[in-house]
Amino acid sequence: MKRIALLGMPNCGKSSLFNRVTGASARIGNWPGITVDLMRARLLLGGQMVEMVDLPGIYDLNGYTDDERVVRDFLGTQPVDLLVMVVNAAQADRQLRLFLQARTLGVPIVVLFNMADEARRLGIGIDPAAFTAHTGAAAFSLSAKFGDGVPDALAHIGRTLASSAPTQARFDALAGADLEHALDHLTRQCIDTPITLSASHTDTIDRVALHPLLGPLVFIAAMALVFNAVFLLGAPLQEGIGAVFDGLRDHALEPLLAPLPAWASGFLIEGIYAGLSTVATFVPLIVLFFFLMALVEDSGYLSRAAFLMDAFMSRLGLDGRSFVMLVMGFGCNVPALMGTRIMRARPLRLLSMLIIPLSLCSARLQVFLFIGAAVFPAVWAPWALLSLYLFSIAAAVLTAWLFRKRFASREPFALELPPYRLPTPRHVLLRGWHEVRHFAHRASRFIVAGVALVWLLTHLPVGVDAAGTASWAGQIGGWLEPLLRPIGIDVQLTLALLFGFVAKEVMIGAMAVIFGQETGTLGDTLAQHMSIAQAYSFMLFTLLYTPCLSTLATLKSESRSWRFTTLAVAWPLALAWGVAWVAYTGLSALTG
Amino acid sequence: MCALSELATGRDAKVTALRADHDFAQRLHALGVRIGRSVRIVRRGPLNGPLQLRIGTTDIMLRRAEAALIDTDAATYA
Numbered sequence: 001m002k003r004i005a006l007l008g009m010p011n012c013g014k015s016s017l018f019n020r021v022t023g024a025s026a027r028i029g030n031w032p033g034i035t036v037d038l039m040r041a042r043l044l045l046g047g048q049m050v051e052m053v054d055l056p057g058i059y060d061l062n063g064y065t066d067d068e069r070v071v072r073d074f075l076g077t078q079p080v081d082l083l084v085m086v087v088n089a090a091q092a093d094r095q096l097r098l099f100l101q102a103r104t105l106g107v108p109i110v111v112l113f114n115m116a117d118e119a120r121r122l123g124i125g126i127d128p129a130a131f132t133a134h135t136g137a138a139a140f141s142l143s144a145k146f147g148d149g150v151p152d153a154l155a156h157i158g159r160t161l162a163s164s165a166p167t168q169a170r171f172d173a174l175a176g177a178d179l180e181h182a183l184d185h186l187t188r189q190c191i192d193t194p195i196t197l198s199a200s201h202t203d204t205i206d207r208v209a210l211h212p213l214l215g216p217l218v219f220i221a222a223m224a225l226v227f228n229a230v231f232l233l234g235a236p237l238q239e240g241i242g243a244v245f246d247g248l249r250d251h252a253l254e255p256l257l258a259p260l261p262a263w264a265s266g267f268l269i270e271g272i273y274a275g276l277s278t279v280a281t282f283v284p285l286i287v288l289f290f291f292l293m294a295l296v297e298d299s300g301y302l303s304r305a306a307f308l309m310d311a312f313m314s315r316l317g318l319d320g321r322s323f324v325m326l327v328m329g330f331g332c333n334v335p336a337l338m339g340t341r342i343m344r345a346r347p348l349r350l351l352s353m354l355i356i357p358l359s360l361c362s363a364r365l366q367v368f369l370f371i372g373a374a375v376f377p378a379v380w381a382p383w384a385l386l387s388l389y390l391f392s393i394a395a396a397v398l399t400a401w402l403f404r405k406r407f408a409s410r411e412p413f414a415l416e417l418p419p420y421r422l423p424t425p426r427h428v429l430l431r432g433w434h435e436v437r438h439f440a441h442r443a444s445r446f447i448v449a450g451v452a453l454v455w456l457l458t459h460l461p462v463g464v465d466a467a468g469t470a471s472w473a474g475q476i477g478g479w480l481e482p483l484l485r486p487i488g489i490d491v492q493l494t495l496a497l498l499f500g501f502v503a504k505e506v507m508i509g510a511m512a513v514i515f516g517q518e519t520g521t522l523g524d525t526l527a528q529h530m531s532i533a534q535a536y537s538f539m540l541f542t543l544l545y546t547p548c549l550s551t552l553a554t555l556k557s558e559s560r561s562w563r564f565t566t567l568a569v570a571w572p573l574a575l576a577w578g579v580a581w582v583a584y585t586g587l588s589a590l591t592g
Numbered sequence: 593m594c595a596l597s598e599l600a601t602g603r604d605a606k607v608t609a610l611r612a613d614h615d616f617a618q619r620l621h622a623l624g625v626r627i628g629r630s631v632r633i634v635r636r637g638p639l640n641g642p643l644q645l646r647i648g649t650t651d652i653m654l655r656r657a658e659a660a661l662i663d664t665d666a667a668t669y670a
Contacts, residue, residue, distance in 0.1 A: 009622070059622030063615075093648045094624035124649065180626055202651075203634075212638030307653050311641030314655070320642070344615075412616045412658045414623055417644060417651040 001042075002161045003051045005075065007102055008086035009095045010057035011418050013114040015039075017086055017144035018054040019430065021154065038074070046158020053080075061101040061174060066341045072171070075105065079166035082157065083109045089119035089126050089141065090419070093187045097179055099137075100186070104177045105169035109137045110160065112153055116141040118419070125192035134189045202419040209301070215308045222301070223389065226292045228382050230285055235373065237284035245277035263462075267455055270516065275451030275509030283436060285369055289362060291432040293331055298423035302327060306415060316397060317404030319413045322352040326396055329359030330389075333551045337558055347409035353559060354403060354568055355396035357547035360389055363504035368539050370508050374523035375535040384536070388543055395544055395575060450499055450506035454513045458495075473514070487541060487580040488534040488588070497541065503548045533587035537580040544576035594666070597643070597659035601633045605664035612661045620662075623652050631664060 008014040022041035039054040055074060056067035075083075085102055087095045092113060103109055113119070113126045128139035138156060142149030208214050253273060257265040296302070305327060306320030313323050321343065329336035336356045343349040360368075368388055372381040457473040464470040469478060469491070476498065477491035484494050492514050499510040512522050515529070530538065546552070546569050556565045599605050607629050610617050624647040625631065634644040634651065642653040 060618050063618055063622075091624075091648075091650050094622070094650055097622065179621070184628075206635075206644075210635060210637075210644070303653075307637060307642060307644065310653070310655070311637055311639040320653070412612070412619065413642065413653070413655045414616075414619055414658065415653050416623065417653055419651075 001049055001051050002045075002081045002164065003053065003078070003166065004082045004084055004157065004161070005053045005055055005078075005080045006084050006086060007055050007071070007098070008057055008114075009059055009088065009091075009098055011091075011416060012057065012086045012088040012095060013144045014054060014057055014086045017112070017114060017150075018052065020144050020147060020150060022052060038070070045154060046162055048158075048161065050081075050161060053078075059098070061098065061105075065344055075107070075169035076171065077168075079168045080107060081161055081164040081166055083107045084157065085109055085111045085137075086114050086144075087111060089113040089116050090124055092119070092124070092126060092191050094183075096186055097183050099135075100179050100182050101174060101177055103135070103137065104173040105171065106173075107167045107169050108160065108164060110153070110157055111135075111137050111139040113139065113141045114144050116149065117143045117146060118421070127190045127192070130190040131186075134186060200419065205420055206304070209304045210307055215304070219305055219308065222296065224382075224386055226289070226296070229292060230288050230369075234285040234288050234369075238281045241284065242277070242281045245273075245280060249273060249277070263459075266459070267452075271455030271459075271513055272448060272451055274512045275454070275506075276448065285366065287432050287436055289365065290331065290436070291428055294428045294432060295423055297328075298421065298428065300418045300420045303415065303417050307417065310413065313400075314413075316400035317351055317408060318348065318355075318400055319411070321413075321415065322348075322355070322400075325352055325356055326359045326393070329356045329361060331362055333357050333359065333361050333547055334554045337551065337554045340558070343411065345409035345411040347407040348411050350559060350564060351400060351403060351407035351409075353555060353564075354407070354571070355399050357551050357555070357568060358392055358395045358399060358544060358572060360392040360543055361504070363548065364543060367500070367504055367507045367542055370523065371526060371530075371535055371539055374526045375530055375532060384539075388539060391540060391579070392543055395572075395579070399571065399575070450502050451509045451513060454495070454499055454506075454510040458514055486584075487577060488531075488537045488584040489541065489580075492529070493534075493538055497545070500542060501546055501549070503550070504542070507542070531588075531591065533584050533591055536587055537584035540583050541576045541580040544572050544579060546573055594664060595660045596631065596633075596645075596662040596664050597656045599631075599633055599664055599666060601636060603666055604630050604632045605666035607631055607662060608665045609663040610661065611663070612658070616658070616661075624648060624650050625652075625662065631662075 006014050006018060018039060018041070022043055038056070041052050041054075042049055043052060044050070053074070055071045058065070058068045058071050060068060061072065062068075083102060083105070085099050087099065099109070099111060111128075111131065113128065116126065119126060126141055128141055131137070131139040138160070140149060140153040140156065142153055144150065209218055211218075249269065253269060254265075257268055260268070302324050306324045308320075309323040310320035313319050322340075325336045325339050328339060333356055336359070337353055340349045340352045340356070343352065365385075368385055372384050376384050454473070457476070458471050460472050461470075464474075469475070473495050474491060477494045480494050480498075481491055484490075484497075489497065492511075495514050496507050496511050500507040508522075511526070515522060515525050526535075547555075552565065552569065555568050556562070559565060559568075593608065594605075596605070596607075607625060607627050610620060610625070610627065612620060620626075625645075629647055632646045634646050636643055636656075637653075640656065642655045643659050645652050645654055645659075
């Protein structure tokens with residue numbers, strides 16, 4: 001099969017192009033270096049099947065970061081028919097440097113000047129014909145985001161591939177390539193740049209977003225807005241889905257399963273169905289959260305957060321990128337951990353990886369949304385949630401500060417501040433859809449197994465009261481109780497924590513089984529079962545204790561160190577207990 | 593002639609020398625900071641935070657300690 005590889009710098013819109021062409025929905029981050037895994041897709045081009053590989057965004061073919069090595073290794077070992085170089089047209093004056101390196105590899109190249117719309121708005125004109133005349137490489141202007149110019153470029157690529165042969169890259173000419181003069185020359189020949197840019201919208205927004213006092217306020221306000229919107233819009237949807245599942249159970253499932261023996265229908269209805277339907281009610285919340293986060297992320301705002309936080313993070317032995325990865329961890333810890341590959345110094349990377357699992361991921365968010373809505377008065381619930389986010393950041397800060405000497409490093413911090421972009425509905429929808437699919441995928445693997453396991457542990461040995469002290473689960477809870485009683489966590493909640501170790505998605509489903517409740521009524525039961533002090537202590541413990549199994553596996557595979565992984569498990573566990581104890585003792589005293 | 597970290601905010605200057613090590617110089621090149629290029633500090637981050645630099649149409653952030661390794665000459669624009 002013919003193979004083409006996409007090459008380009010971070011923020012050139014390579015992933016956008018890849019998504020548009022392949023229809024897949026790889027993550028699109030307006031943040032340098034977010035694409036770490038190699039994405040592949042097959043597509044029909046010019047009447048033949050072609051494999052397209054999305055290489056990580058890199059600045060330099062000669063560099064030493066993991067991503068740069070990945071690209072060199074790939075091109076050095078995998079023959080490709082055509083290298084498709086994606087260039088951010090608005091920054092062509094520096095991104096073409098990578099083209100000048102790539103053309104020494106001896107592989108045929110097509111250059112795509114992406115974001116032509118953005119460049120035009122900035123008054124930058126690109127002349128693809130002059131570029132081709134000057135370099136011999138075919139060139140096209142297009143907008144991957146809106147699709148303009150994409151069909152022409154693809155048609156040309158298809159025609160080129162018809163007569164191409166796989167070529168392996170050679171790196172012998174790379175070191176000697178004249179880059180600086182050639183770049184100036186090329187820029188003069190085919191890029192028309194205005195001398196001073198008109199005061200763009202980005203500058204106007206930045207005057208507020210990067211303001212020493214207003215900037216942090218804007219950040220907190222943006223986050224508060226996201227969380228309140230999730231609650232406000234999500235709660236009615238959640239109730240609706242819960243009602244649908246309850247109706248299905250009463251009118252379809254129960255009559256259908258009636259002929260089965262009691263234990264079997266109990267396992268299927270109270271175990272699997274109750275657990276699954278509880279989890280399903282969270283889908284609208286997850287969708288909303290990721291739609292809103294996609295808006296924030298694709299807009300280019302996250303780099304501003306890095307700028308604002310760098311002074312603070314540098315005192316903790318970290319840099320602005322660590323802060324952004326921490327915020328990315330609010331979605332899911334796993335990609336955030338993988339995103340630290342852009343850091344070169346290992347101590348800096350390890351310290352970042354130590355604090356990322358403390359950030360409140362979407363799986364934990366479900367648990368807090370449920371308990372918050374069930375136990376707290378409606379006016380407090382969003383603020384309880386916001387306080388958990390602040391605790392999450394505070395725990396990360398404390399951890400970094402305590403361990404900054406152990407993981408001391410010195411890495412230059414140089415990062416791009418991309419112009420703000422208006423995310424298109426298509427992007428935002430694709431992102432939200434991708435996250436939901438990812439969630440459903442994990443759900444099918446983890447949650448069903450988890451919920452079934454909980455039901456078995458709470459109903460065996462045969463004949464015991466469900467989740468009673470005599471059941472296997474009750475016995476395990478009994479062993480751990482002396483350890484967790486001081487923080488207000490009883491036997492049933494201990495069990496939920498135990499299952500939360502596998503994945504936080506399982507917890508609510510597990511609670512439904514542990515308390516023997518249906519989707520609609522679990523909230524009421526929890527409200528009666530827990531005081532506010534207990535609920536808050538439980539949420540804090542859930543926030544900070546051992547990350548899920550997937551995070552654990554990523555910590556191990558990325559650090560390649562059992563010692564580090566052990567530390568990353570033991571320390572949050574101790575911290576969780578301490579923080580929950582303080583909160584429980586304090587709140588119990590306050591609320592009497 | 594002054595270090596980039598000392599350059600007045602909003603003033604254009606030409607990069608005259610990079611005193612960075614090989615790796616960092618490569619990264620600066622990739623970001624567009626090269627000898628002969630015109631550079632301007634758009635703003636200085638609060639509490640001794642990073643600098644926001646503008647090179648051509650690209651904005652980057654750089655810490656003051658690293659900016660001290662870049663020499664600039666503002667005279668030609670005075």
